[in-house]
Amino acid sequence: MGGGLVICVLIALAFFTSLAFTGFMAAAGLSDVPNARSAHSRVTPRGGAIGVLAALGICALALPHLIPNLNFLPSFTPFLSLVFAVGIVGLTDDAMTLPTGLKMLVLGLICALAVWAIGPVTQLPIGTESLSLPYVLGFVGSVLWLFTVTNIVNFMDGSNGLMGLSMSVAAFALFGISVSSGAPLSAVLALIVGAAIVGFLPYNFRARAKVFAGDVGSLVIGFTYAGLILLLISEAPNSSPVYAGPLLVLPFLADGLLTMARRAMRGERIWQAHNQHIYQRLIRGGRGHKNVAWIYGFLTLIMGNIVVYGATKGWLTSPLILIVPVILLSVIYIAASKRLPQ
Structure with a gap:
């Protein structure tokens, strides 16, 4: 089977698996009852993005048959198992609302296991040189990366189509950077994730969503994306894709982290549910x-173009490729925060 046909088969398999499971959850999903911080006003099923998890599982089973020569890294199976562990945590939280402390503890443990399985980031590129990090510092930093992105994606999943559209763009951009980096496994997995998220969007990206992603969706998507960045760095260590990871989800990170900092300065509990994100205030x-x-999708697309084009120009070795957009989005956040209703 030719490479182009294999890609089409994988896209179709991921898309239609996700579409089918999302449709099932739209008809029989757990109910999300609106509250004071909700952006919706009617009871809506949730857990729809469990289709992304189903698509990952089915495509993973099909991969050895579709691409028999694909080099499966030793960390592939443990990572995929931990993705499903995150899915169980998310589905449990959707069904019975876990205590926040317990949920964060379990997610932190899963993130640590993922870094142990894949390997931490211990080299930060700085032009033609690189900064070597002590193993412990690299390990802790990698765990924080996984934990932060997993939760920020979850926090940003509060408006119809927002999380799905942005993360599908980020996944397809990750596919592009993986191909240019010579990392076929990361490329294939990013393609599957992107297609699976697109399969969720027809039910969610509308004025009145038929189903929400739920924690089982947003936590899995966030964790999988962050883990794929570590997998890409492990698979193609000489391509210096470290800064690509945060850059592709920078609109989410800027809104999430700056909102948390703003709430912390006001003495509020940063983990407590709220409706102070910029996207919530825009609504x-x-x-x-x-x-x-x-x-947010357009901003993510800009970040994706910077990453993919920057990879062809050798820009990904410079910290400036991340620092400049961070400053720009921070300025945009501050300006928007002053103008939008509280």
Whole structure:
């Protein structure tokens, strides 16, 4: 089977598996009852993005048959198992609402196991040189990367289409950077994740969503994306893709982390549920769900183009490729925060 046909088969398998499971959850999913911080006003099923998890599992089973020569890294099976562990945590939280402390503890443990299985980031590229990090520092930093992205994606999943559109763009950009880095396993997995998220969007990316992703969806998508960055670095250590990871999800990280910092400065509990993210305030200011999703999706697309184009120009070895967008998005956040309703 030719490479182009294999890619089409994988995209179709991931898309239709996700579409089918999402449709099932739309009909029989757990109910999400709106509360004071919700951006919706009617009871809506949740857990729809369990289809992404199903697509990952089915495509993983098909991969050895579709691409028999694919080099499966030793960390592939442990990583995939931990993705399903995150899915169990998310589904349990959707069903019975786990205590926040317990949920964070379990997620932290899973993140640590993932870094142990894949390996930590211990080299930061700085131009033609690289900064070597002590193993412990690299390990802790990698765990924090996984834990932060997993939770930020979950926090940003509060508006129809927002999380799905942005993370599908990030996944496809990750596919592009993986191909250019010579990392076929990472490329294939990123493609599967992107197609699976697109399979969820027809039910969610609308003015009135038929189903929400739920924690089982947003936690799995966030964890899988962050883990794929570590997998890419492990598979192609000489391609210096370290800065690509945060850059592709920078719109989410900027909104999530700066909002947490803002709440911390006001003495609020940063892990407590709230509705102070910029995307939530945009909706309260009169922007519709789809418009807000397009804004974040467009920003993510810009980041994706910077990463993919930057890879061809050798820019990914410079910290400036991350520092400059961080400063720009921080300025945008501060400006928007002053103008939008609380």
